[in-house]
Amino acid sequence: MNETNKVFYGDNSLVNSAIWRDYNDYANLPSKNKQELIGFDPKYKDFVDYILKITHEIWEEKGIGVIYDTYSNDVQLHLSSQTLAGIQGVIKGTLETLHAFPDRKLIGQNVVWAEHYGGALLSSHRIFSTATNLGDSSFGPATGKNISYRTVVDCAVYENRIFEEWLVRDNLWIVEQLGINVHELAKKMALATKNNPLSLQKDFGIPESMEGQFFPDIYKAKDSGVGEMIIEMISNVWGRKYINEVKKYYHENAVTHFICNKELNGHDDIQGMLISLFAAFPNAAVVVDRVSCNEREEKNTWDVAARWRIKGIHEGIGFFGKPSGQKVEFMGINHYTITEDKIKEEWMTFDALDVLRQIYMGIED
Template sequence: MNATSLGLPERPRATRVRHVAVEDLVAQRPDTGFPMKGFQPGHADIVDWIFKITHKIWAERAVGTIHDTYDHACPVYAGADFSRGAEEVVAGTLATLSAFDRDSRFLNVAWSEDADGFYTSHLGASTVTHIGPNAWGPATGRRARFLTCADCVSRDGRIHTEWLIRDNGAAVTGLGFDIHEVAERLARADAAAGRKPWFIGLPRRAYGQANPGPLDRPEGPGIEDRLAHLLHDVFNRRRIDALARLYAENVHVHMAGGREIMGRQALGDFWISFLAAFPDAAFSLDHFCWSEETDGVILAVRWGIRAHHRGHGPWGAPTGRPVYVLGMSHYRLDEAARIVEEWTLFDELAILRQTKAPG
């Protein structure tokens, strides 16, 4: 199963990262003719570029190269935080390196190109040791493993917009902290400092008392349309049974919070528990991109959910507080165009910071 058979457009082949050793990814690659107008020479394609600048910043600790690869006013949107500009990216990177001895590897990179430049969604796995104090508490010396995903818009050799998710639910609990206590403390600090969420708006599933209808776009045979309709049906129409349209029965899902979910039935159970906690949840699919990788096509979506915390579930007793969930999902397809592996990230600490906000 290749990309064109899934209704995806033809485009130049880019570097593949899945199951490729870091040493091979760091190595110089020959010029493939991939169109990289405005980017520094020496990069084979956009995937090669995003990998190498990330590796240089984090693995080689060349933190100052952020000034060379980020726009000076680049906005960065995270689960509950917002920053603007390369200098704030530098500060955040130094804070993370001070708190964690970190080893990371790329899992997937999906990408697209349009008039705004290149869009990349790069998913990675990190194993860290907590060696210094941070906002969660003093160094514990413990180790934790978690996933991160960064979606970036890049043009002329610089990142101009970034959305970033670190699975803080898995990280905080893995390091031995009580995530509810940490979230409550951070929520009080947010209120004391007058920090407001970067997102606005309340959920609107349907006008008046109308039932949520089908997605307002044609459903063609291509995989992008099929995935968009499936996600709308599952989350906005509460048709959990729609998972069977694309998911293999034995799908393996790496879910936020470090959860490992095996099977389509168990995945449906998880989303039922999520929607029970946020019963007025309104879902939006905000970006789609893809890649052809070593073991199948990878689809990647950035999405958002607006809701009120009005039900019981993994995030505690209902508080009625409004919540925004920034999410990113990667899907690996098999030869039958079924989803056989999924990585879905959202920041549970960010959710709890909102549900525990004073007042």
């Protein structure tokens, strides 16, 4: 079954938090929760350790060859609006990133995990990175500037190998910190895409919400679990535009860590962000691809990861400026801390630079 077409839930297992600044701090702690890692290398003490350790070895220790040990040859890599196939692309992207940012440090902020079909496991890993731009990159020549940014990576893993990965990175914030004109760069990226049509998704097209002008469905949670609550919130607040119901799902003093290092505090800020974002795509379809949940040791406290897609037309004045009429589709991954059945803290991550690339696809200079 195609995982991206259904919503699944993680079991309510306690999971090791991953809020340490250095992997070694985590590795030296005794494991409280041992998942049965059938077919995995015995050096991994649990699934969270597997995710954190291979990230540390590949990026900070420069053990690029670990990719050959832990990825399937035909791995599927899903980016904001594009899908790549094959381990060669993973190797290439890793080397190019380390060339541009050789001192990159990765702080694992959390790993939310769940079981999957046939003994596979799924993870959602939120990473905060610091780096210095010492080499040329796809963004442009080296600037020597120090940057920080957030990435979230979902992985589907079977017997020690990642066979599917979904990656979102706050590229707009990276480019702004490098001092590059984001609109000029997005135009160049759009032109490169036009010259390479194979880079577009094959199923890219008019979103379902525009066909027949159907109203978006109202979603009713199937049970009282936090996973169903998040699906209901995204479906109704985002998709149905019940922005007023932010007060129903968020604590009054909730904090949302938005892209480009924007901190949103309380109902008014969060509502304002959602209005600005969806003003750009007022009739977009909102699809929840996956929700995973882990219960913490603290009473009635949960870590939740939700992967979603927005498919629509840039037809309104909002977060992305003057409407272009272009079709846009992009993926994002949110992490949540939920206490007392409401969202206390949220991390919202998507690639707004890629959205700008799509917007400029139909605009002539």
